[in-house]
Amino acid sequence: MKIIKNIREKSGYTQVELAKQTGLSLRTIQRLESSNKEPKGYTLMVLSKKFNMEPSALSAQFKIIESEHESEKTSIQLINLSIISFIGIPFGNIIFPIILWYRNRKSKFVDEIGRRIINFxxxxxxxxxxxxxxxxxxxxxxxxxxxIILYVLFACYVFNIVIVCITAIKLKRNDYSFLNVPISFI
Incomplete structure (x- = not known):
C-alpha cells in the first residue's frame, strides 16, 4: 500500500499539483510514493499540513505498514527455517513450510516468497x-x-542446508531475489 499516493489521490491532487502547492520538488513526491518511506522533518510537516493531518498521524500510518512488513518477513524466515526439519523428518522440508505458508499466504508477499521456497x-x-x-x-x-548412496545423500543434505543458510542471509539483507526456479508446482 502506497501511503502518500493513496492520501494524495483521495485528496484529489496530481503529483505535479501537490509539488506546486507544498513547495516540494516533483522528484521528492515521486520518490516518496515509489519508496513508500516515511517523510521526515520539513517534508513530513508540509505534507501533513496539506493533507489536514497531524504529523504523528501520518507517521503512524508508516509505522503500521512497517510492522506488517516485519511480521511478513518473520513468516518467511520461519518458512525457510522449517526446511531444516528434513534432517529428522522425511518430507519435513515440504510439509512444515506448506503449513506455515498456507497459514500466512493472505499476504501477497508471503505467498510469493513462500511458493518459491516450497517449489525449490x-x-x-x-x-x-x-x-x-x-x-x-x-x-x-x-x-x-x-x-556411494550415503555420499549422495550426505551431499544433497549439505547442499539443502547451504541453500537454507543463503536464503536466510538474503532475507536478513532484504534481498528477495532468490530461488526463482522456472518450474512451479504450487
Missing part, C-alpha cells in the same frame, strides 16, 4: 530421489560396486 524444496526432493535411485546403478557400472 519439491524440486530438491525430486532430484534427491533420482540421484538415490541412480547411485546404485552408477556404483555398479563405473565404481566397481563402491557404495
Amino acid at each position: 524444496q519439491i524440486i530438491w526432493w525430486i532430484v534427491l530421489s533420482l540421484l538415490l535411485c541412480l547411485s546404485p546403478i552408477i556404483s555398479r557400472k563405473f565404481l566397481s560396486n563402491t557404495q
